[in-house]
Structures are given as C-alpha cells and as structure tokens.
Amino acid sequence: MTMRRLILGSLALLTIAVGITGCSRAPERPMTTKPDQLFISYQRHGPSGYMDQVLTILNKGPSAAAPTLEITPLDSTGAPVPGITVRTAYGTDRGKVVVSSQGEGFDVLAFSGADVARLADVRVKVRDVVPVNYVIPIEVADPQAMNGYRRPTTKFGPFTAVEVRNLNTEDITVGIVCIHWNQPPDGQPQQALAATELGVMTIPTLQTVTTPLSKSAQQAASQDCGSLKAYLAIPPGS
Structure with a gap:
C-alpha cells in the first residue's frame, strides 16, 4: 500500500470520527405520558x-x-x-x-x-x-346484560352474564361495574350507594365476548343495577 493511500484512508477515518462526535443528538421525545x-x-x-x-x-x-x-x-x-x-x-x-x-x-x-x-x-x-401497552385510542362499549339463556335482558333485573363488544383493532381488557344509585333530595346530584365490580374480561380485536358472572356478582346484579358500565383496564401481564 502506498503512502498516499495510507494518508487518504486516515483522513477518511478522521472525517467519519469527527462527523460522529461532532453531531449533537436531538432530544428524544418522551414515550410515556406524564x-x-x-x-x-x-x-x-x-x-x-x-x-x-x-x-x-x-x-x-x-x-x-x-x-x-x-x-x-x-x-x-x-x-x-x-x-x-x-x-x-x-x-x-x-x-x-x-x-x-x-x-x-x-x-x-x-x-x-x-x-x-x-x-x-x-x-x-x-x-x-x-x-x-395500548397503541391506539380505545373506545369502550357499554356491556349488555344477559339472562340464563344467553339472551339480552334488562340491567335492572337479575342477569347471569354480561356481553361486551370490542370496537377496536387491538385486544382490550375491561372491568365491568354495576352501580346502585340513591334518590337524592331536590337540587342534589345522585350518589352511588354502591359500585360492585362484576368481573374483568379480555376481548380480542373486533370480537364480542360473553362472560358468566360469579355467584356473588349475580347477587349484586339482582339488586337493581342502575348503571352497567365498562372501563378500560390493565391487560394481564402488564
């Protein structure tokens, strides 16, 4: 190898090194919500x-x-x-x-x-x-009360299962809650007398899942469930 090639090679390496060390990195965008x-x-x-x-x-x-x-x-x-x-x-x-x-x-x-x-x-x-680890904005649908024949029924009467549809393009986990309300005095807002969690269920993308209730959850569901709601919950293993 000639002296000229050695010099050119050394200059090339020096240029690369200067380029690497001389460039400041842009600050990384935080990837978690604060x-x-x-x-x-x-x-x-x-x-x-x-x-x-x-x-x-x-x-x-x-x-x-x-x-x-x-x-x-x-x-x-x-x-x-x-x-x-x-x-x-x-x-x-x-x-x-x-x-x-x-x-x-x-x-x-x-x-x-x-x-x-x-x-x-x-x-x-x-x-x-x-x-x-949810990627997209998630929409949570209201649960549907189901009777012993796995048919839709009213949330106000006894029911033995709940059905929830996943409207999203990723799997979701939801908690199901039955809220019992009071009858407030005039001018006062309603108060939740009790809120009973009926269960937690994971629903695949764009699927509908029906989950039977435990005996204790069925007892809560038999006491006039004024509101039957679902919330987005932490997936198993997270």
Missing part, C-alpha cells in the same frame, strides 16, 4: 339521562396510562371540606383505570359525610402514572 399531560374535569350534575358526579380524564400524552388520583372535596369557595369520604366506582384512586393516548377515561365519584351538602367541586392530584 402527569401534566392528563387533563381532569368533574361534572357534579350530568345532563338528563346521564350519570351525575362524573370525573373525565383526557390523556394528551404519547402513551396509554393508568393514573392514581388523589381527590379532595371542595366547597363553593374552593376550600377543602373536611370529614367527607370520597369513593370511586371504577378505581381511579387505586390506579385501576387506563386512559388511552389521545383518548378519554371516566370514573364516577360518591361522597359521604355530614357536610356533603356543602360540596361544590373537587381538586384532583395525579399521584402516579403507570404506562400501559
């Missing part, structure tokens, strides 16, 4: 025919996420109301509800305590966010 990318609103009174006390979570982040929420009841001045216990129907205060990226998730709040009538609003703090 707490400040979750936008949460509370509606005390729903429109006619819709549930009251609904919490809506909008996920503007890049990944599906299961947040754990801390919920503080407030009066009309925005001050915390002591002595009020907050319950959730779906479990957003326990990190059970998944909100897909660019999608919405929901929960239903219930309050108990001597000063519930003072309640006007809530303050919500995101304590933790766990990323979940």
Whole structure:
C-alpha cells in the first residue's frame, strides 16, 4: 500500500470520527405520558339521562396510562371540606383505570359525610402514572346484560352474564361495574350507594365476548343495577 493511500484512508477515518462526535443528538421525545399531560374535569350534575358526579380524564400524552388520583372535596369557595369520604366506582384512586393516548377515561365519584351538602367541586392530584401497552385510542362499549339463556335482558333485573363488544383493532381488557344509585333530595346530584365490580374480561380485536358472572356478582346484579358500565383496564401481564 502506498503512502498516499495510507494518508487518504486516515483522513477518511478522521472525517467519519469527527462527523460522529461532532453531531449533537436531538432530544428524544418522551414515550410515556406524564402527569401534566392528563387533563381532569368533574361534572357534579350530568345532563338528563346521564350519570351525575362524573370525573373525565383526557390523556394528551404519547402513551396509554393508568393514573392514581388523589381527590379532595371542595366547597363553593374552593376550600377543602373536611370529614367527607370520597369513593370511586371504577378505581381511579387505586390506579385501576387506563386512559388511552389521545383518548378519554371516566370514573364516577360518591361522597359521604355530614357536610356533603356543602360540596361544590373537587381538586384532583395525579399521584402516579403507570404506562400501559395500548397503541391506539380505545373506545369502550357499554356491556349488555344477559339472562340464563344467553339472551339480552334488562340491567335492572337479575342477569347471569354480561356481553361486551370490542370496537377496536387491538385486544382490550375491561372491568365491568354495576352501580346502585340513591334518590337524592331536590337540587342534589345522585350518589352511588354502591359500585360492585362484576368481573374483568379480555376481548380480542373486533370480537364480542360473553362472560358468566360469579355467584356473588349475580347477587349484586339482582339488586337493581342502575348503571352497567365498562372501563378500560390493565391487560394481564402488564
């Protein structure tokens, strides 16, 4: 090999090395949703025919996420109301509800305590966010109550199974909840007296799955299920 080729080869290697070390890398886009990318609103009174006390979570982040929420009841001045216990129907205060990226998730709040009538609003703090492997915005269909013959029946009477259709192009896991409501005084929103989880089911892409209820879930379903709802849940193995 001639001296000229050695020099040219060394210059080529030097150019490559300078190119590699001299180029600064663009900052990587974060691939998990952060707490400040979750936008949460509370509606005390729903429109006619819709549930009251609904919490809506909008996920503007890049990944599906299961947040754990801390919920503080407030009066009309925005001050915390002591002595009020907050319950959730779906479990957003326990990190059970998944909100897909660019999608919405929901929960239903219930309050108990001597000063519930003072309640006007809530303050919500995101304590933790766990990323979940859903790729697309997920739409969750309402469950259908099924009788012992696996035929559709009313949610208000006894039923022994639930049917849910997956409207999405990926597998989903959903939790099924039966909510029992009170009859509130005039001007007050309905309160969920109890919210019973009837089961968790995984549904393949664009399929419909019917799942029988356990005996305890059938007992809950026999006590006038005012609302039969599904929420997006964490898939098994996540």
